[in-house]
Amino acid sequence: MGSTLDDTFRILIATDNHLGYAEKDPERGNDSFETFEEILKLAVDQQVDFILLGGDLFHENKPSRQCLVKCMELLRKYTFGDKPVCFEYISDPTENFKNSKNPMVNFHDPNLNVSIPVFSIHGNHDDPSGLGQFCALDMLSTAGLVNYFGRTGDLKNITISPVLLEKGTNKLALFGLSAIKDERLFRLFKENKVKMMRPKEFHDEWFNIMVVHQNHTKHGMTNYLPEAFLDPFLHVVLWGHEHECLIQPRLSADNSFHVVQPGSSVVTSLCAGEAVEKHVALLEVNNKQLFNVTPLKLETVRPFIFDDVCLADQDLDYVIGKKETNPVEEFIEEHIRGMLIRAKEQLTGHPKQPKKPLIRLRVEYTDESQMFNTTRFGHKFTDEVANPNEMILFKKQRKEIKKNDTGIDKDAMDAVFAGEDVAETRVEDLVEQYFSELEDQRQKLFLLSERGLAKGVNTFVEKDDRDAISTVFKHQINKTMAHILSQDIDINEDNIVDEIITYREERLSKNNPQLEEQEAQVALSSTTRERRKVSDEDEEEMDDIDMDELSHPPARGRGSRGGRGRGSRGSRSRAGTSSASTTHSSSRNQLSLIGDGSPKVSESSSRARASRGRGRATTRNQSIMESFSRARTAASGRKGIVYDSDDD
Numbered sequence: 001m002g003s004t005l006d007d008t009f010r011i012l013i014a015t016d017n018h019l020g021y022a023e024k025d026p027e028r029g030n031d032s033f034e035t036f037e038e039i040l041k042l043a044v045d046q047q048v049d050f051i052l053l054g055g056d057l058f059h060e061n062k063p064s065r066q067c068l069v070k071c072m073e074l075l076r077k078y079t080f081g082d083k084p085v086c087f088e089y090i091s092d093p094t095e096n097f098k099n100s101k102n103p104m105v106n107f108h109d110p111n112l113n114v115s116i117p118v119f120s121i122h123g124n125h126d127d128p129s130g131l132g133q134f135c136a137l138d139m140l141s142t143a144g145l146v147n148y149f150g151r152t153g154d155l156k157n158i159t160i161s162p163v164l165l166e167k168g169t170n171k172l173a174l175f176g177l178s179a180i181k182d183e184r185l186f187r188l189f190k191e192n193k194v195k196m197m198r199p200k201e202f203h204d205e206w207f208n209i210m211v212v213h214q215n216h217t218k219h220g221m222t223n224y225l226p227e228a229f230l231d232p233f234l235h236v237v238l239w240g241h242e243h244e245c246l247i248q249p250r251l252s253a254d255n256s257f258h259v260v261q262p263g264s265s266v267v268t269s270l271c272a273g274e275a276v277e278k279h280v281a282l283l284e285v286n287n288k289q290l291f292n293v294t295p296l297k298l299e300t301v302r303p304f305i306f307d308d309v310c311l312a313d314q315d316l317d318y319v320i321g322k323k324e325t326n327p328v329e330e331f332i333e334e335h336i337r338g339m340l341i342r343a344k345e346q347l348t349g350h351p352k353q354p355k356k357p358l359i360r361l362r363v364e365y366t367d368e369s370q371m372f373n374t375t376r377f378g379h380k381f382t383d384e385v386a387n388p389n390e391m392i393l394f395k396k397q398r399k400e401i402k403k404n405d406t407g408i409d410k411d412a413m414d415a416v417f418a419g420e421d422v423a424e425t426r427v428e429d430l431v432e433q434y435f436s437e438l439e440d441q442r443q444k445l446f447l448l449s450e451r452g453l454a455k456g457v458n459t460f461v462e463k464d465d466r467d468a469i470s471t472v473f474k475h476q477i478n479k480t481m482a483h484i485l486s487q488d489i490d491i492n493e494d495n496i497v498d499e500i501i502t503y504r505e506e507r508l509s510k511n512n513p514q515l516e517e518q519e520a521q522v523a524l525s526s527t528t529r530e531r532r533k534v535s536d537e538d539e540e541e542m543d544d545i546d547m548d549e550l551s552h553p554p555a556r557g558r559g560s561r562g563g564r565g566r567g568s569r570g571s572r573s574r575a576g577t578s579s580a581s582t583t584h585s586s587s588r589n590q591l592s593l594i595g596d597g598s599p600k601v602s603e604s605s606s607r608a609r610a611s612r613g614r615g616r617a618t619t620r621n622q623s624i625m626e627s628f629s630r631a632r633t634a635a636s637g638r639k640g641i642v643y644d645s646d647d648d
Contacts, residue, residue, distance in 0.1 A: 007168025007286070009087070012043040012296075014280040015054030015213075015240035016264035018125065020067035027356060027386045031302055032059070032266040033070050034352050038300045039265060039280055040078035043116055046282055046296075049087055049167065051079070051116060054240030055123025055179055055213030058136045059268070063126075068136065075118065075145040083115035087172075091164035097141070099151050106144045114144075119163065121150035123213040123240055124179040150176020150211060155184065158194045162208070171202060172285060175210040175234070179241065182215050186222040189229040196231050207285050208233055213240035216261065232256035236283070236291065244273035247281050247295045260293060267304050270360040270390060275306035302386060303346035303357035305339045310364040312397060328370045329377065336361060336391065340384060356386040364397040452476060 017036050023029045043051050058067065085107045097103040107114040120137060122128070128135040128151070140146040152158050158180075162173040175196060188194050199206060214225035216239050230237060234257040236249070245263030252259055262281060267274045278301045282294040309332075316327050336359060343357035359381075365371060371394050378388035385391060456472035459465045483503050484496065 006086075007170040009165070009167055009170060009172055009207075009283075009285040010046065010048045011283040011285070012039070012046060012048045012051045012280060013054070013238055013260065013262055013283050014039050014051070014265060015238070015262045016056040016123065016243060017053070018056055018059040018264060018266050018268050019071050020063045021059040021266055021268050023064065023067060028302070028354075031354060033074070034300045034354075035265045035278075035298055036071075037074050037078075038298060038350075038352070040074055042280065042296055044078055048116060048282065049085070051118045052174070052209075052211065052238060052283075053118065053120035054211050054238050054262070055121050056125045056240065056264075057120060057123075058126040061126060061129055061135070063136050068139065072140065072143065072145060075140070079116040079118055079145070080113055081115035082113065085114065085117060087165050087167035089163070090166055091162065095161040096149050096163050097147070099138075099153065100141050100148065102142065102144075105147050106141075109144055112144045117147055118145070119147045119149060119174060119176075121176045121178040121211050121213060121240075122148070127179055149174070150178045152178060152180060155180065155188075156193065158188060160194070160196045162197065162199070164199060164206075170286060171206045173199065173206045173208045175208065177210065177212045177214075179213040182219075182223045182225065185214065185225060186229075189225075194229075198233070205287075207235055207287060207291070209236045209238065209283075209285075210234050211238045211240065216242045227252040227256075227259065228254055230257070236260060238262070242273075243269065245276045245278050247279045247293070249293050265298060265301070267302065267358055270304075270306065270358065270387070270393075272306050275304050275360075299348040299350040300353045302354040303343040304360075305343045305346075305357060306360045306362075307335070307339055308362045308364070309335060310397065311370055312364070312366050316370075326372055328365075329372045332361065332363065332377070332392065333380070336381070354386065356384065358387050359385050359391045360387075360393065361391060362393045362395055364395050366397050 017032060017039070019032045019036055021028075021032045023032075040051075058071070060067070063071075089105045089108065093103045093105065097105075102109075105117065106112055107117050122135050122137050126136050128138070137146060137148040141148040147163075149163055150160075158177075160175050160177060162175045165172040165174070185194075198208075210230065212225060212230075215223060216225070218224045218226075227237075230252075232254070237252070237257055237259050239259055239261040242261055243264040244261070246261040247263070249258040249260050251257075260281060260283070263276070263278060264274070265278055265280070278298045279295040280298065282296060284292045284294070311328060311331075314331060316331055339359050339361065340357065343359070346357070347353065347355070374392040374394070375389050378385075378391055381388045381391065452472050452475075453469070456469040459468035465471075480500060480503060484499055487499060
């Protein structure tokens with residue numbers, strides 16, 4: 001690397017220093033300050049031009065006075081001096097530091113003697129709050145110790161103006177985005193409300209570095225910052241907030257820029273990610289075609305060993321009842337002794353490195369009798385371990401659950417939400433698109449239509465109708481049952497399944513998805529209370545009627561039904577039944593005009609079906625329903641079909 005060239009930027013990058021973490025702990029209280037001092041000393045030894053921090057300089061939103069004093073003391077000691085600043089600041093300070101009481105870079109202040117400028121954004125731990133919306137970095141900025149940039153004042157429309165620096169012919173642009181709630185930032189990016197300004201002059205000659213402090217790992221649909229959201233003109237992204245040290249640059253998912261994740265400089269969480277060796281890095285930039293990252297291992301970090309053990313994999317007796325010795329406890333003690341030996345290998349010989357290591361053993365158990373008192377157990381290691389009361393973490397071993405082949409297809413779901421205009425897409429279209437993206441035919445719908453299901457989902461979400469999906473499902477069952485009743489077939493599990501598949505394929509072949517959506521809407525528009533009030537006796541009476549009628553209920557009159565109260569409804573009169581038949585006939589003609597996809601039944605067939613005896617129709621209906629239920633249960637995987645549940 002051309003580090004000897006006069007125009008090469010030398011930048012020390014670090015994130016998540018968490019000053020003040022566990023400062024009241026007599027053993028660990030000084031860990032964060034010792035390592036932060038080592039980082040500042042590395043900046044002096046490496047003769048860097050400036051230090052770039054990625055947020056969470058402090059662990060607390062309101063750090064203690066002791067923490068602030070120690071931080072200010074270290075910054076004055078290592079960043080002030082007679083060494084000249086060998087680069088120029090050429091951007092507008094009122095844009096970069098608009099929230100500062102003194103908007104200027106600290107090395108332009110004639111009252112200060114800055115030798116190594118520090119540029120920093122804030123993280124989620126040290127974000128602004130309280131009266132005036134100030135944070136600890138505002139105090140350091142006012143004192144002239146830190147150049148605090150990347151703060152967002154408007155959370156509805158974010159505009160990021162870069163800090164522009166020049167060193168000889170080398171041009172560097174720093175884009176800062178301080179911590180914002182992940183869900184909010186995700187939505188702003190999706191709505192194109194995050195804009196990054198670029199200099200007009202020498203447009204393609206700038207080396208662009210961005211500093212962010214957000215979730216890098218996907219914790220939910222919107223609870224992270226996708227790399228694809230960031231502009232492709234960037235060259236390097238310094239990623240804060242994530243504590244695992246991934247210091248070597250790697251290309252982003254779309255190969256647009258390199259990502260560097262230094263991780264935290266102090267262990268704040270006893271997890272596997274924190275047990276990775278901790279580094280900061282020297283970033284050397286000559287031009288956009290040439291940059292280099294040199295990892296610098298931190299030697300003052302307290303040793304930390306993390307391990308997992310599963311008791312089911314060990315040849316141990318179950319501990320049942322009271323015994324003089326606990327075989328599990330003896331095994332765990334022996335395992336920790338081995339971890340202590342491994343911890344000694346992490347000692348670097350640095351005079352300020354703590355000698356007592358952090359130990360974390362996650363124990364998976366199968367029976368509660370295998371557990372023991374971890375506090376009492378930790379007393380054995382008080383003089384050897386920095387966290388004797390937190391060494392053991394018991395975790396119940398979960399029984400393996402067979403993977404559900406009918407679960408959500410992640411690839412299909414990702415494809416649905418990958419569109420640029422997904423925020424403006426209807427729920428109905430998203431549901432339909434999901435099923436169209438499925439590659440596994442077993443996950444296709446068996447009974448419902450995509451449009452009908454989508455309409456139920458939309459009603460459930462927008463109108464908070466908890467019975468919406470159930471209503472659509474029951475409507476489709478009734479519609480399918482009506483079709484089966486109209487067919488002269490022998491009732492058994494095999495031919496009912498085949499008939500249902502054939503019926504669905506016939507409906508889909510009509511290629512009229514709007515009709516399915518309209519029918520679902522009619523079913524949802526029917527009075528929910530009336531549906532719940534229908535007694536078993538009423539349902540048997542309705543067996544004589546084509547079940548499509550449920551989609552188009554008759555006009556409510558005194559002859560049709562009685563009072564609305566529960567139990568006050570009288571029996572349905574024959575006149576009401578006649579009215580229902582007339583209304584249904586009219587509804588069928590209307591559906592035919594818009595291209596009904598269901599099989600048509602002749603008028604003579606309809607009259608013949610209506611003239612059947614009630615007992616015969618009821619018996620046939622129950623027999624079909626029983627066969628249909630058995631078919632759905634027993635034929636799992638048959639013909640590659642998924643059998644939908646009738647649960648809400």
